[in-house]
Amino acid sequence: MPVTVKTFGSSGEAAAALSADRNARYLGGGTLVMRALNEGDISISTIVRASDHAMTRIEATGARITLGAGVTYARILAERDLAFLHSPARSIGGPAVRNMGTVGGNLFAPNPYGDFTVAMLALDAVVSVQGGLGSREVPIEEFLQSRDRQTGTLVLAISFAKPGSxxxxxxxxxxxxxxxxxxxxxxxxxxxxxxxxxxxxxxxxxxxxxxxxxxxxxxxxxxxxxxxxxxxxxxxxxxxxxxxxxxxxxxxxxxxxxxxxxxxxxxxxxxx
The missing domain is CATH 3.30.390.50 (CO dehydrogenase flavoprotein, C-terminal domain)
Incomplete structure (x- = not known):
């Protein structure tokens, strides 16, 4: 079955494309979506991508940290201000996976994966999403409980309070x-x-x-x-x-x- 790839300049356009096509999946690092395609998942007919730099932004200078959904584990390991997250980031895959895998994609990783999400849950993170109902902030626990129903929703970022010590x-x-x-x-x-x-x-x-x-x-x-x-x-x-x-x-x-x-x-x- 042929797969169409659509690339957009903004996260809003990408979110609209996902909402309009139930068989579309967002491609971030590709560690989940490409595996599904390589294993013959015929439910995916369209791959959606976005070149929006906001999705790869890290804001870590204040009391609250925001990680764009496209931030990779390698990026986290390079940030001194995120030293407390180096252990979860380093625990995921080898260098090739850490160079590609993203914090947004990890939210959807099935057992026995999804280790970075465990860290985000302990930090009481909030997930920023955009879909057919517009943009909204969802507590990570609520997001995880409904993640199997998140088709058509684009994760934009994850934010949380920096540990005090x-x-x-x-x-x-x-x-x-x-x-x-x-x-x-x-x-x-x-x-x-x-x-x-x-x-x-x-x-x-x-x-x-x-x-x-x-x-x-x-x-x-x-x-x-x-x-x-x-x-x-x-x-x-x-x-x-x-x-x-x-x-x-x-x-x-x-x-x-x-x-x-x-x-x-x-x-x-x-x-x-």
């Missing part, structure tokens, strides 16, 4: 092949502190449900407490609550449930 953000990916393998599980935590107490705890998990999810029981165990051994043990003990992992070639659902608490404890304790 380097040690407030934690990230870990468990993979059998490092760094480019699919994840057994991925964990990220943002633990802002008010004095010695955690205020606004967020813990996110990847490969523990069909899309990245928050570990709400672990968040409740951390909230308002000091980050000491007792608190960490309490959070680790309930990390599995609310999860629905699946089986795949990397690990069974049983194994994922068994190890998620262990790795959350190591993550929050600073253990390798």
């Amino acid at each position: 380097p040690d407030a953000f934690h990230y870990r990916k468990i993979a059998r092949i490092k760094p480019k393998g699919g994840a057994v599980i991925t964990l990220a935590a943002h633990l802002p502190m008010n004095g010695s107490r955690i205020v606004g705890a967020r813990v996110a998990l990847g490969s523990m449900a069909p899309t990245p999810i928050r570990a709400r029981a672990a968040e409740r165990a951390l909230e308002g407490r000091s980050l000491d051994a007792s608190t960490i043990n309490a959070a680790a003990a309930v990390a599995v609550e609310g999860t629905t992992p699946g089986d795949n070639a990397l690990a069974s659902a049983w194994y994922r449930r068994e190890i998620v608490g262990v790795h959350l404890k190591r993550l929050l304790s600073g253990q390798e």
Whole structure:
């Protein structure tokens, strides 16, 4: 089946093209769309691209950071102001994938991928999208819950508050092949502190449900407490609550449930 490629100068034009054609897909880095085409996905008849520089812009000088949807992991690794995101960016693929893969595309990556999105969920990111209903801001958790219904919507950018200190953000990916393998599980935590107490705890998990999810029981165990051994043990003990992992070639659902608490404890304790 022939595939038509349409390139536009603005994100608005690209969004309009996506909205008008249910069989159109946006091509950013190509790590998902090109794989689908190469594997014979006949549901894609049109590829939409945009040369809008706004989609590759990074704004990281203030308290809030905005990453254009077309920003690659290699770009993130080159930004000193984004040092706290270097670990999630480096955990994705090898150099070739990091040079092409984008933060916007990662929002749609199925398990066992989507590791950068786990970090974005822990940072309470907001996703800027444009579609048939115009432009709007969508909390990332809401976006992920409806992402399978996002056909015809173009992701423009992702924004979030910069962690107040380097040690407030934690990230870990468990993979059998490092760094480019699919994840057994991925964990990220943002633990802002008010004095010695955690205020606004967020813990996110990847490969523990069909899309990245928050570990709400672990968040409740951390909230308002000091980050000491007792608190960490309490959070680790309930990390599995609310999860629905699946089986795949990397690990069974049983194994994922068994190890998620262990790795959350190591993550929050600073253990390798």
